[in-house]
Amino acid sequence: MAIDKNEQYIDFEKPIVDLYNKIEELKRVSAETGVDMTGEIEALQQRVENLYRVTMKDLTPYQRLQIARHPKRPTTLDLISGVFEDWFEMKGDRLYRDDPSIIGGIAKLSGISVVVIGHQKGNDTKTNVYRNFGMPYPEGYRKAMRLMRHAQKFNLPLITFIDTPGAYPGIEAEERGQSNAIAESICLMSSLSVPSLAIVIGEGGSGGALAISVADRIAMFENSVYSVISPEGCASILFRDAKFANEAACALKMTSYDLLNLDIIDEIIEEPLGGAHRDKDLTILKVKECIQRNITNLLKLSEEERKMAKWKKYADMGKYSSK
Protein backbone atom coordinates (compact mmCIF):
# COMPACT_ATOMS: atom_id res chain seq x y z
CA MET A 1 0.00 0.00 0.00
CA ALA A 2 1.32 3.41 -0.91
CA ILE A 3 0.08 6.85 -1.63
CA ASP A 4 1.29 8.36 -4.85
CA LYS A 5 2.71 11.83 -4.29
CA ASN A 6 0.70 13.23 -7.15
CA GLU A 7 -2.52 11.57 -6.11
CA GLN A 8 -5.38 13.48 -4.55
CA TYR A 9 -5.50 13.01 -0.84
CA ILE A 10 -7.96 14.15 1.80
CA ASP A 11 -6.83 16.72 4.36
CA PHE A 12 -6.63 14.18 7.20
CA GLU A 13 -4.20 12.14 5.08
CA LYS A 14 -1.70 15.03 4.91
CA PRO A 15 0.53 13.88 7.81
CA ILE A 16 0.56 10.39 6.32
CA VAL A 17 1.46 11.66 2.87
CA ASP A 18 4.24 13.76 4.42
CA LEU A 19 5.70 10.70 6.11
CA TYR A 20 5.52 8.73 2.87
CA ASN A 21 7.35 11.49 1.10
CA LYS A 22 10.01 11.40 3.78
CA ILE A 23 10.47 7.66 3.24
CA GLU A 24 10.79 8.21 -0.50
CA GLU A 25 13.36 10.92 0.17
CA LEU A 26 15.37 8.60 2.44
CA LYS A 27 15.31 5.87 -0.19
CA ARG A 28 16.56 8.31 -2.80
CA VAL A 29 19.38 9.60 -0.59
CA SER A 30 20.31 6.05 0.36
CA ALA A 31 20.54 5.03 -3.28
CA GLU A 32 22.55 8.12 -4.23
CA THR A 33 25.05 8.02 -1.36
CA GLY A 34 25.20 4.28 -0.84
CA VAL A 35 24.58 4.73 2.89
CA ASP A 36 22.47 1.94 4.34
CA MET A 37 19.27 3.41 5.86
CA THR A 38 17.17 0.26 5.94
CA GLY A 39 16.60 0.56 9.68
CA GLU A 40 15.37 4.14 9.55
CA ILE A 41 13.17 3.43 6.54
CA GLU A 42 11.57 0.37 8.14
CA ALA A 43 10.93 2.26 11.36
CA LEU A 44 9.31 5.08 9.44
CA GLN A 45 7.22 2.65 7.44
CA GLN A 46 6.01 1.07 10.64
CA ARG A 47 5.19 4.51 12.02
CA VAL A 48 3.23 5.57 8.97
CA GLU A 49 1.21 2.34 8.91
CA ASN A 50 0.30 2.79 12.56
CA LEU A 51 -0.55 6.44 12.09
CA TYR A 52 -2.76 5.57 9.10
CA ARG A 53 -4.56 2.89 11.07
CA VAL A 54 -5.20 5.16 14.04
CA THR A 55 -6.30 8.01 11.78
CA MET A 56 -8.78 5.79 9.94
CA LYS A 57 -10.19 4.41 13.15
CA ASP A 58 -10.95 7.86 14.54
CA LEU A 59 -12.42 9.48 11.45
CA THR A 60 -15.34 11.83 11.99
CA PRO A 61 -18.53 11.13 10.04
CA TYR A 62 -17.77 14.08 7.77
CA GLN A 63 -14.30 12.72 7.03
CA ARG A 64 -15.83 9.35 6.12
CA LEU A 65 -18.19 11.21 3.82
CA GLN A 66 -15.15 12.62 2.04
CA ILE A 67 -13.94 9.07 1.44
CA ALA A 68 -17.42 8.05 0.29
CA ARG A 69 -17.34 10.90 -2.22
CA HIS A 70 -13.73 10.37 -3.30
CA PRO A 71 -13.44 10.73 -7.10
CA LYS A 72 -11.35 7.54 -7.28
CA ARG A 73 -13.79 5.46 -5.24
CA PRO A 74 -14.85 2.27 -7.04
CA THR A 75 -18.19 2.81 -8.80
CA THR A 76 -20.92 0.31 -9.59
CA LEU A 77 -19.35 -0.40 -13.00
CA ASP A 78 -15.94 -1.03 -11.39
CA LEU A 79 -17.50 -3.51 -9.01
CA ILE A 80 -19.59 -5.21 -11.67
CA SER A 81 -16.60 -5.75 -13.93
CA GLY A 82 -14.50 -7.00 -11.00
CA VAL A 83 -17.00 -9.17 -9.17
CA PHE A 84 -18.91 -10.86 -12.00
CA GLU A 85 -17.47 -13.11 -14.68
CA ASP A 86 -19.60 -11.54 -17.37
CA TRP A 87 -22.61 -9.30 -17.70
CA PHE A 88 -25.14 -7.99 -20.17
CA GLU A 89 -26.31 -4.43 -19.63
CA MET A 90 -30.00 -3.75 -20.13
CA LYS A 91 -30.90 -0.15 -20.90
CA GLY A 92 -33.98 2.01 -21.03
CA ASP A 93 -37.29 2.28 -19.22
CA ARG A 94 -39.38 1.55 -22.37
CA LEU A 95 -41.28 4.75 -21.61
CA TYR A 96 -39.05 7.72 -22.23
CA ARG A 97 -35.29 7.18 -22.40
CA ASP A 98 -32.27 5.50 -20.88
CA ASP A 99 -31.01 7.18 -17.70
CA PRO A 100 -27.23 6.66 -17.43
CA SER A 101 -27.22 7.46 -13.68
CA ILE A 102 -28.80 4.08 -12.93
CA ILE A 103 -27.41 1.04 -14.69
CA GLY A 104 -28.44 -2.57 -14.60
CA GLY A 105 -28.57 -5.90 -16.31
CA ILE A 106 -28.02 -9.59 -15.91
CA ALA A 107 -24.69 -10.94 -14.65
CA LYS A 108 -22.95 -14.24 -13.91
CA LEU A 109 -21.47 -15.00 -10.52
CA SER A 110 -19.82 -18.42 -10.02
CA GLY A 111 -22.16 -19.96 -12.54
CA ILE A 112 -25.41 -18.45 -11.30
CA SER A 113 -27.33 -15.66 -13.02
CA VAL A 114 -28.26 -12.58 -11.03
CA VAL A 115 -29.87 -9.24 -11.83
CA VAL A 116 -27.75 -6.21 -10.93
CA ILE A 117 -28.90 -2.61 -10.51
CA GLY A 118 -26.81 0.31 -9.30
CA HIS A 119 -26.38 4.06 -9.26
CA GLN A 120 -23.54 5.12 -11.53
CA LYS A 121 -21.34 8.15 -10.92
CA GLY A 122 -18.66 9.36 -13.30
CA ASN A 123 -14.97 9.71 -12.47
CA ASP A 124 -14.18 13.01 -14.22
CA THR A 125 -16.12 16.06 -15.33
CA LYS A 126 -17.15 14.62 -18.67
CA THR A 127 -18.37 11.28 -17.37
CA ASN A 128 -19.98 12.94 -14.36
CA VAL A 129 -22.01 15.20 -16.61
CA TYR A 130 -23.03 12.14 -18.65
CA ARG A 131 -23.99 10.26 -15.46
CA ASN A 132 -25.64 13.37 -13.96
CA PHE A 133 -23.34 12.89 -10.93
CA GLY A 134 -25.24 9.73 -10.09
CA MET A 135 -28.52 11.59 -9.56
CA PRO A 136 -31.30 9.68 -11.31
CA TYR A 137 -34.35 11.00 -13.11
CA PRO A 138 -37.69 9.17 -12.78
CA GLU A 139 -36.82 7.10 -15.84
CA GLY A 140 -33.81 5.70 -13.96
CA TYR A 141 -36.13 4.32 -11.30
CA ARG A 142 -38.54 3.07 -13.95
CA LYS A 143 -35.66 1.20 -15.58
CA ALA A 144 -34.77 -0.23 -12.17
CA MET A 145 -38.37 -1.39 -11.74
CA ARG A 146 -38.28 -3.08 -15.12
CA LEU A 147 -35.20 -5.01 -13.98
CA MET A 148 -36.77 -5.89 -10.62
CA ARG A 149 -39.76 -7.40 -12.43
CA HIS A 150 -37.30 -9.23 -14.67
CA ALA A 151 -35.58 -10.73 -11.62
CA GLN A 152 -38.92 -11.78 -10.14
CA LYS A 153 -40.15 -13.29 -13.40
CA PHE A 154 -37.05 -15.43 -13.95
CA ASN A 155 -36.49 -16.13 -10.25
CA LEU A 156 -33.04 -14.52 -10.22
CA PRO A 157 -31.36 -13.06 -7.13
CA LEU A 158 -31.14 -9.27 -7.14
CA ILE A 159 -28.02 -7.31 -6.19
CA THR A 160 -28.13 -3.51 -5.93
CA PHE A 161 -25.25 -1.06 -5.50
CA ILE A 162 -26.14 2.24 -3.83
CA ASP A 163 -24.13 5.35 -4.66
CA THR A 164 -26.05 8.57 -5.18
CA PRO A 165 -26.12 12.05 -3.65
CA GLY A 166 -29.90 11.77 -4.15
CA ALA A 167 -32.55 11.72 -6.86
CA TYR A 168 -32.19 14.70 -9.18
CA PRO A 169 -34.10 17.81 -8.07
CA GLY A 170 -35.03 19.47 -11.35
CA ILE A 171 -38.00 20.72 -13.35
CA GLU A 172 -38.21 17.79 -15.79
CA ALA A 173 -37.68 15.28 -13.00
CA GLU A 174 -40.67 16.74 -11.15
CA GLU A 175 -42.78 16.92 -14.31
CA ARG A 176 -42.13 13.27 -15.06
CA GLY A 177 -43.06 12.22 -11.52
CA GLN A 178 -39.90 11.86 -9.44
CA SER A 179 -41.95 11.24 -6.28
CA ASN A 180 -44.13 8.62 -7.87
CA ALA A 181 -41.20 6.84 -9.53
CA ILE A 182 -39.38 6.53 -6.21
CA ALA A 183 -42.53 5.50 -4.32
CA GLU A 184 -43.39 2.83 -6.88
CA SER A 185 -39.84 1.51 -6.88
CA ILE A 186 -39.76 1.25 -3.08
CA CYS A 187 -43.16 -0.44 -3.10
CA LEU A 188 -42.23 -2.92 -5.83
CA MET A 189 -38.88 -3.83 -4.29
CA SER A 190 -40.51 -4.45 -0.91
CA SER A 191 -42.81 -7.00 -2.55
CA LEU A 192 -40.16 -9.09 -4.33
CA SER A 193 -39.63 -12.63 -3.12
CA VAL A 194 -36.36 -13.39 -4.93
CA PRO A 195 -33.21 -13.16 -2.74
CA SER A 196 -32.04 -9.57 -2.65
CA LEU A 197 -29.00 -7.77 -1.30
CA ALA A 198 -28.38 -4.00 -1.30
CA ILE A 199 -24.83 -2.76 -0.84
CA VAL A 200 -24.19 0.90 -0.07
CA ILE A 201 -20.83 1.50 -1.73
CA GLY A 202 -20.52 5.30 -1.49
CA GLU A 203 -23.26 7.81 -0.83
CA GLY A 204 -26.70 6.60 0.18
CA GLY A 205 -28.59 9.80 -0.49
CA SER A 206 -32.12 9.76 0.90
CA GLY A 207 -35.15 8.55 -1.08
CA GLY A 208 -33.08 8.34 -4.24
CA ALA A 209 -30.98 5.66 -2.54
CA LEU A 210 -33.83 3.91 -0.74
CA ALA A 211 -35.69 3.40 -4.03
CA ILE A 212 -33.34 0.53 -4.92
CA SER A 213 -32.34 -0.53 -1.38
CA VAL A 214 -35.41 -2.32 0.01
CA ALA A 215 -33.65 -5.68 0.06
CA ASP A 216 -33.63 -8.78 2.28
CA ARG A 217 -30.16 -7.78 3.46
CA ILE A 218 -28.46 -4.40 3.53
CA ALA A 219 -24.67 -4.15 3.67
CA MET A 220 -22.54 -1.01 3.78
CA PHE A 221 -18.95 -0.34 2.87
CA GLU A 222 -17.18 0.74 6.04
CA ASN A 223 -16.66 4.33 4.86
CA SER A 224 -19.90 4.75 2.99
CA VAL A 225 -22.79 6.82 4.34
CA TYR A 226 -26.55 6.43 4.23
CA SER A 227 -28.74 9.31 5.29
CA VAL A 228 -32.22 10.81 5.22
CA ILE A 229 -30.71 14.07 3.90
CA SER A 230 -27.24 15.26 2.94
CA PRO A 231 -25.41 16.89 5.86
CA GLU A 232 -25.18 20.08 3.79
CA GLY A 233 -28.94 20.10 3.24
CA CYS A 234 -29.65 19.29 6.86
CA ALA A 235 -27.27 22.02 8.03
CA SER A 236 -28.87 24.69 5.87
CA ILE A 237 -32.39 23.76 6.99
CA LEU A 238 -32.01 22.81 10.65
CA PHE A 239 -28.78 24.58 11.59
CA ARG A 240 -29.66 27.52 9.31
CA ASP A 241 -26.23 27.50 7.65
CA ALA A 242 -24.59 24.96 5.31
CA LYS A 243 -21.25 25.48 7.07
CA PHE A 244 -22.51 23.28 9.92
CA ALA A 245 -22.37 20.22 7.64
CA ASN A 246 -19.82 18.65 9.96
CA GLU A 247 -22.16 18.90 12.96
CA ALA A 248 -25.09 17.70 10.87
CA ALA A 249 -23.10 14.67 9.66
CA CYS A 250 -22.54 13.66 13.30
CA ALA A 251 -26.12 14.32 14.36
CA LEU A 252 -27.67 12.37 11.49
CA LYS A 253 -25.88 9.09 12.43
CA MET A 254 -25.07 8.29 8.85
CA THR A 255 -21.98 6.08 9.08
CA SER A 256 -21.95 2.30 8.68
CA TYR A 257 -21.14 1.86 12.37
CA ASP A 258 -24.03 4.13 13.47
CA LEU A 259 -26.49 2.31 11.22
CA LEU A 260 -25.39 -1.14 12.36
CA ASN A 261 -26.04 0.04 15.94
CA LEU A 262 -29.48 1.31 14.96
CA ASP A 263 -30.33 -2.05 13.31
CA ILE A 264 -30.89 -0.33 9.97
CA ILE A 265 -28.23 -2.39 8.18
CA ASP A 266 -27.12 -6.01 8.55
CA GLU A 267 -23.38 -5.89 8.00
CA ILE A 268 -20.33 -3.77 7.28
CA ILE A 269 -17.90 -4.58 4.50
CA GLU A 270 -14.46 -3.61 5.79
CA GLU A 271 -12.44 -1.39 3.50
CA PRO A 272 -8.70 -1.52 2.78
CA LEU A 273 -6.57 0.93 4.77
CA GLY A 274 -7.30 4.44 3.51
CA GLY A 275 -10.55 3.47 1.80
CA ALA A 276 -11.87 1.29 -1.01
CA HIS A 277 -10.05 3.30 -3.68
CA ARG A 278 -6.63 2.48 -2.17
CA ASP A 279 -6.94 -1.20 -3.07
CA LYS A 280 -9.67 -1.95 -5.58
CA ASP A 281 -8.75 -5.64 -5.96
CA LEU A 282 -9.12 -6.30 -2.25
CA THR A 283 -12.40 -4.36 -2.25
CA ILE A 284 -13.73 -6.50 -5.08
CA LEU A 285 -12.78 -9.72 -3.24
CA LYS A 286 -14.69 -8.58 -0.17
CA VAL A 287 -17.76 -7.60 -2.16
CA LYS A 288 -17.74 -10.93 -3.95
CA GLU A 289 -17.54 -12.80 -0.66
CA CYS A 290 -20.40 -10.74 0.78
CA ILE A 291 -22.65 -11.37 -2.22
CA GLN A 292 -21.93 -15.10 -2.38
CA ARG A 293 -22.47 -15.66 1.34
CA ASN A 294 -25.72 -13.67 1.50
CA ILE A 295 -27.24 -15.13 -1.65
CA THR A 296 -26.31 -18.67 -0.55
CA ASN A 297 -27.98 -18.09 2.82
CA LEU A 298 -31.07 -16.48 1.31
CA LEU A 299 -31.44 -19.34 -1.18
CA LYS A 300 -31.69 -21.76 1.75
CA LEU A 301 -35.00 -20.11 2.69
CA SER A 302 -38.24 -20.81 0.86
CA GLU A 303 -39.90 -18.04 -1.11
CA GLU A 304 -42.54 -17.73 1.61
CA GLU A 305 -39.93 -17.56 4.38
CA ARG A 306 -38.05 -14.81 2.55
CA LYS A 307 -41.26 -12.85 2.03
CA MET A 308 -42.20 -13.11 5.68
CA ALA A 309 -38.73 -12.18 6.89
CA LYS A 310 -38.68 -9.16 4.62
CA TRP A 311 -42.10 -8.04 5.80
CA LYS A 312 -40.98 -8.30 9.40
CA LYS A 313 -37.69 -6.51 8.72
CA TYR A 314 -39.37 -3.40 7.34
CA ALA A 315 -42.40 -3.56 9.65
CA ASP A 316 -39.99 -3.39 12.60
CA MET A 317 -38.17 -0.31 11.30
CA GLY A 318 -38.61 2.64 13.61
CA LYS A 319 -38.31 3.39 17.30
CA TYR A 320 -41.16 4.70 19.47
CA SER A 321 -42.59 4.24 22.92
CA SER A 322 -46.07 3.11 23.88
CA LYS A 323 -48.24 4.63 26.57
Place this chain on the structure above:
Amino acid sequence: MLEKFFNVKKREIPGGLWTKCPNCNNAIYTRELNDNLKVCHHCNYHFRLTVQERIDITFDSFNEMFSGILPVDSLNFVDTMPYSERLKDAISKTGKEEAILVGIGTIADKQIAAGIIDFDFVGGSMGSVVGEKIFRITNYARENKLPLILFSSSGGARMQEGMLSLMQMAKTSMVVGKYKEMGGLYISVLLHPTTGGVSASFATLGDVIVAEPGALIGFAGPRVIEQTIRQKLPQGFQRSEYLLEHGMIDSVVERKALKETLKKLVTWHGY
Protein backbone atom coordinates in the same frame (compact mmCIF):
# COMPACT_ATOMS: atom_id res chain seq x y z
CA MET B 1 -38.55 20.24 4.65
CA LEU B 2 -40.12 22.26 7.39
CA GLU B 3 -42.51 25.13 7.61
CA LYS B 4 -40.08 27.85 6.72
CA PHE B 5 -39.16 25.88 3.64
CA PHE B 6 -42.40 26.82 2.02
CA ASN B 7 -42.67 30.37 3.31
CA VAL B 8 -45.85 29.41 5.04
CA LYS B 9 -47.24 32.33 6.98
CA LYS B 10 -47.55 31.20 10.53
CA ARG B 11 -50.67 33.20 11.37
CA GLU B 12 -52.82 32.55 8.39
CA ILE B 13 -55.28 30.57 10.47
CA PRO B 14 -58.30 32.80 10.94
CA GLY B 15 -58.60 34.12 14.46
CA GLY B 16 -59.97 37.67 14.63
CA LEU B 17 -63.07 39.25 13.19
CA TRP B 18 -61.36 39.82 9.86
CA THR B 19 -58.81 37.59 8.16
CA LYS B 20 -56.44 38.69 5.47
CA CYS B 21 -56.07 36.24 2.61
CA PRO B 22 -52.34 35.57 2.15
CA ASN B 23 -52.89 34.98 -1.55
CA CYS B 24 -55.03 37.94 -2.74
CA ASN B 25 -54.59 40.19 0.32
CA ASN B 26 -58.32 40.82 0.56
CA ALA B 27 -59.83 41.11 4.02
CA ILE B 28 -62.44 38.45 4.61
CA TYR B 29 -65.06 38.43 7.32
CA THR B 30 -63.84 35.50 9.42
CA ARG B 31 -67.29 34.02 9.98
CA GLU B 32 -67.91 34.02 6.24
CA LEU B 33 -64.54 32.40 5.69
CA ASN B 34 -65.35 29.68 8.20
CA ASP B 35 -68.77 29.12 6.63
CA ASN B 36 -66.99 28.68 3.31
CA LEU B 37 -64.80 25.86 4.75
CA LYS B 38 -61.91 28.31 5.02
CA VAL B 39 -61.70 28.93 1.31
CA CYS B 40 -61.24 32.54 0.20
CA HIS B 41 -64.27 33.52 -1.90
CA HIS B 42 -62.23 36.16 -3.71
CA CYS B 43 -59.44 33.96 -5.04
CA ASN B 44 -60.29 30.37 -4.01
CA TYR B 45 -57.21 30.17 -1.76
CA HIS B 46 -57.59 27.12 0.45
CA PHE B 47 -56.50 27.97 4.01
CA ARG B 48 -54.99 25.12 5.97
CA LEU B 49 -57.42 23.20 8.15
CA THR B 50 -56.58 21.69 11.51
CA VAL B 51 -56.93 17.92 11.78
CA GLN B 52 -60.19 18.34 13.71
CA GLU B 53 -61.59 20.68 11.07
CA ARG B 54 -60.60 18.19 8.37
CA ILE B 55 -62.43 15.43 10.21
CA ASP B 56 -65.47 17.67 10.73
CA ILE B 57 -65.86 18.52 7.05
CA THR B 58 -65.13 14.98 5.82
CA PHE B 59 -66.70 12.45 8.15
CA ASP B 60 -70.07 12.09 9.86
CA SER B 61 -68.33 10.46 12.81
CA PHE B 62 -64.74 9.57 13.67
CA ASN B 63 -63.14 7.25 16.21
CA GLU B 64 -59.44 7.60 16.78
CA MET B 65 -57.38 4.40 16.91
CA PHE B 66 -53.82 3.46 17.88
CA SER B 67 -53.28 6.50 20.11
CA GLY B 68 -50.52 6.36 22.70
CA ILE B 69 -47.69 5.62 20.27
CA LEU B 70 -45.15 8.26 21.20
CA PRO B 71 -41.97 9.60 19.59
CA VAL B 72 -38.55 8.99 21.11
CA ASP B 73 -35.27 10.80 20.48
CA SER B 74 -33.24 7.71 19.51
CA LEU B 75 -30.40 9.70 17.97
CA ASN B 76 -30.10 12.29 20.77
CA PHE B 77 -30.42 14.75 17.94
CA VAL B 78 -29.49 18.36 18.56
CA ASP B 79 -29.65 21.14 15.98
CA THR B 80 -30.59 24.64 17.11
CA MET B 81 -32.39 22.85 19.94
CA PRO B 82 -32.56 19.23 21.13
CA TYR B 83 -35.16 17.11 19.31
CA SER B 84 -36.70 16.19 22.65
CA GLU B 85 -37.35 19.91 23.30
CA ARG B 86 -38.72 20.38 19.81
CA LEU B 87 -41.15 17.52 20.45
CA LYS B 88 -42.24 19.03 23.78
CA ASP B 89 -42.85 22.35 22.03
CA ALA B 90 -44.88 20.71 19.29
CA ILE B 91 -46.94 18.76 21.81
CA SER B 92 -47.73 21.82 23.90
CA LYS B 93 -48.38 24.00 20.84
CA THR B 94 -50.74 21.58 19.12
CA GLY B 95 -52.05 19.53 22.02
CA LYS B 96 -51.34 16.43 19.91
CA GLU B 97 -49.15 13.39 20.51
CA GLU B 98 -47.67 13.30 17.04
CA ALA B 99 -48.02 14.47 13.43
CA ILE B 100 -50.78 12.04 12.47
CA LEU B 101 -54.19 10.96 13.64
CA VAL B 102 -55.62 7.66 12.42
CA GLY B 103 -58.95 5.97 12.98
CA ILE B 104 -62.25 4.91 11.51
CA GLY B 105 -64.49 7.54 10.04
CA THR B 106 -67.92 7.19 8.53
CA ILE B 107 -69.45 8.84 5.48
CA ALA B 108 -73.11 7.96 4.93
CA ASP B 109 -72.78 4.91 7.20
CA LYS B 110 -69.79 3.58 5.25
CA GLN B 111 -66.81 2.81 7.46
CA ILE B 112 -63.52 4.20 6.18
CA ALA B 113 -60.03 3.69 7.59
CA ALA B 114 -58.36 7.09 7.56
CA GLY B 115 -55.21 8.95 8.48
CA ILE B 116 -54.72 12.71 8.59
CA ILE B 117 -51.29 14.28 8.81
CA ASP B 118 -50.98 17.35 11.01
CA PHE B 119 -48.73 19.93 9.33
CA ASP B 120 -48.61 22.02 12.50
CA PHE B 121 -46.71 19.24 14.28
CA VAL B 122 -43.03 19.55 13.20
CA GLY B 123 -44.11 20.32 9.62
CA GLY B 124 -46.15 17.13 9.36
CA SER B 125 -42.87 15.27 9.06
CA MET B 126 -42.83 11.48 9.03
CA GLY B 127 -40.85 9.83 11.78
CA SER B 128 -41.23 6.41 13.40
CA VAL B 129 -44.65 7.19 14.93
CA VAL B 130 -46.24 8.45 11.70
CA GLY B 131 -44.90 5.35 9.93
CA GLU B 132 -46.15 2.97 12.61
CA LYS B 133 -49.64 4.50 12.71
CA ILE B 134 -49.99 4.34 8.93
CA PHE B 135 -48.75 0.75 9.10
CA ARG B 136 -51.36 -0.20 11.69
CA ILE B 137 -54.35 1.57 10.17
CA THR B 138 -53.55 0.14 6.73
CA ASN B 139 -53.31 -3.38 8.15
CA TYR B 140 -56.58 -2.78 9.98
CA ALA B 141 -58.20 -1.68 6.73
CA ARG B 142 -56.90 -4.81 4.96
CA GLU B 143 -58.05 -7.18 7.70
CA ASN B 144 -61.49 -5.57 7.91
CA LYS B 145 -61.88 -4.94 4.18
CA LEU B 146 -62.33 -1.20 4.58
CA PRO B 147 -61.42 1.51 2.10
CA LEU B 148 -58.37 3.58 3.08
CA ILE B 149 -58.08 7.35 2.76
CA LEU B 150 -54.88 9.15 3.77
CA PHE B 151 -54.76 12.96 3.86
CA SER B 152 -51.19 14.20 3.43
CA SER B 153 -49.60 17.56 4.15
CA SER B 154 -45.98 17.18 5.06
CA GLY B 155 -42.51 18.54 4.49
CA GLY B 156 -41.22 14.96 4.20
CA ALA B 157 -39.17 12.68 6.38
CA ARG B 158 -38.33 13.88 9.90
CA MET B 159 -34.64 14.67 9.75
CA GLN B 160 -34.24 14.49 13.53
CA GLU B 161 -34.87 10.74 13.39
CA GLY B 162 -32.22 10.21 10.71
CA MET B 163 -32.35 6.89 8.88
CA LEU B 164 -35.15 5.66 11.12
CA SER B 165 -37.39 8.20 9.40
CA LEU B 166 -36.15 7.35 5.89
CA MET B 167 -37.08 3.74 6.58
CA GLN B 168 -40.68 4.80 7.23
CA MET B 169 -40.90 5.41 3.49
CA ALA B 170 -40.16 1.71 2.97
CA LYS B 171 -42.49 0.63 5.76
CA THR B 172 -45.50 2.70 4.59
CA SER B 173 -44.97 1.91 0.89
CA MET B 174 -44.73 -1.79 1.67
CA VAL B 175 -47.91 -1.90 3.77
CA VAL B 176 -49.90 0.18 1.29
CA GLY B 177 -48.63 -2.02 -1.54
CA LYS B 178 -49.83 -5.18 0.19
CA TYR B 179 -53.20 -3.58 0.99
CA LYS B 180 -53.69 -2.69 -2.69
CA GLU B 181 -52.51 -6.12 -3.84
CA MET B 182 -55.19 -7.71 -1.62
CA GLY B 183 -57.88 -5.68 -3.36
CA GLY B 184 -58.26 -2.68 -1.06
CA LEU B 185 -59.11 0.77 -2.38
CA TYR B 186 -56.60 3.41 -1.32
CA ILE B 187 -57.46 7.04 -1.98
CA SER B 188 -54.67 9.54 -1.39
CA VAL B 189 -55.70 13.14 -0.76
CA LEU B 190 -52.86 15.60 -1.25
CA LEU B 191 -53.07 18.85 0.68
CA HIS B 192 -50.79 21.87 0.76
CA PRO B 193 -47.90 21.08 0.94
CA THR B 194 -46.91 17.46 0.27
CA THR B 195 -43.23 17.00 -0.49
CA GLY B 196 -40.11 14.92 0.12
CA GLY B 197 -40.32 11.56 1.81
CA VAL B 198 -44.10 11.61 2.11
CA SER B 199 -44.74 12.43 -1.54
CA ALA B 200 -42.06 9.89 -2.50
CA SER B 201 -43.78 7.10 -0.58
CA PHE B 202 -47.39 6.33 0.38
CA ALA B 203 -48.86 9.68 -0.74
CA THR B 204 -48.30 9.04 -4.46
CA LEU B 205 -49.24 5.36 -4.30
CA GLY B 206 -53.02 5.83 -4.20
CA ASP B 207 -55.29 3.85 -6.51
CA VAL B 208 -56.88 7.24 -6.85
CA ILE B 209 -54.99 10.45 -6.11
CA VAL B 210 -56.82 13.74 -5.65
CA ALA B 211 -55.52 17.13 -4.52
CA GLU B 212 -57.03 20.34 -3.22
CA PRO B 213 -56.56 23.34 -5.53
CA GLY B 214 -53.24 25.14 -5.39
CA ALA B 215 -51.47 22.62 -3.17
CA LEU B 216 -47.69 22.44 -3.52
CA ILE B 217 -46.81 18.84 -4.34
CA GLY B 218 -43.38 17.58 -5.30
CA PHE B 219 -40.30 15.58 -4.49
CA ALA B 220 -37.84 18.43 -3.99
CA GLY B 221 -38.83 21.79 -2.56
CA PRO B 222 -38.90 24.70 -5.02
CA ARG B 223 -35.95 26.42 -3.35
CA VAL B 224 -33.76 23.34 -3.65
CA ILE B 225 -34.65 23.06 -7.34
CA GLU B 226 -33.94 26.75 -7.95
CA GLN B 227 -30.57 26.45 -6.23
CA THR B 228 -29.70 23.34 -8.25
CA ILE B 229 -30.67 24.52 -11.71
CA ARG B 230 -30.13 28.24 -11.11
CA GLN B 231 -33.12 29.36 -13.08
CA LYS B 232 -36.61 30.62 -12.32
CA LEU B 233 -39.32 28.02 -11.98
CA PRO B 234 -42.29 28.11 -14.36
CA GLN B 235 -45.57 29.69 -13.28
CA GLY B 236 -47.67 27.33 -11.18
CA PHE B 237 -44.82 24.79 -10.96
CA GLN B 238 -45.54 21.89 -8.56
CA ARG B 239 -49.08 23.08 -7.88
CA SER B 240 -52.04 20.66 -8.03
CA GLU B 241 -53.18 21.94 -11.43
CA TYR B 242 -49.65 21.52 -12.83
CA LEU B 243 -49.51 17.91 -11.61
CA LEU B 244 -52.90 17.22 -13.12
CA GLU B 245 -51.69 18.54 -16.46
CA HIS B 246 -48.59 16.34 -16.26
CA GLY B 247 -50.57 13.21 -15.50
CA MET B 248 -49.49 12.76 -11.88
CA ILE B 249 -52.90 12.98 -10.18
CA ASP B 250 -56.46 12.04 -11.12
CA SER B 251 -58.30 15.19 -10.18
CA VAL B 252 -58.15 18.55 -8.46
CA VAL B 253 -61.11 18.68 -6.12
CA GLU B 254 -62.49 21.82 -4.47
CA ARG B 255 -62.75 21.54 -0.71
CA LYS B 256 -66.52 21.89 -0.77
CA ALA B 257 -66.79 18.95 -3.19
CA LEU B 258 -64.30 16.69 -1.43
CA LYS B 259 -66.65 14.80 0.88
CA GLU B 260 -69.09 14.04 -1.92
CA THR B 261 -66.24 12.93 -4.18
CA LEU B 262 -64.82 10.57 -1.57
CA LYS B 263 -68.26 9.14 -0.85
CA LYS B 264 -68.83 8.54 -4.56
CA LEU B 265 -65.44 6.89 -5.05
CA VAL B 266 -65.87 4.60 -2.06
CA THR B 267 -69.38 3.45 -3.04
CA TRP B 268 -68.54 3.08 -6.73
CA HIS B 269 -65.77 0.66 -5.79
CA GLY B 270 -68.27 -1.60 -4.12
CA TYR B 271 -67.89 -0.66 -0.47
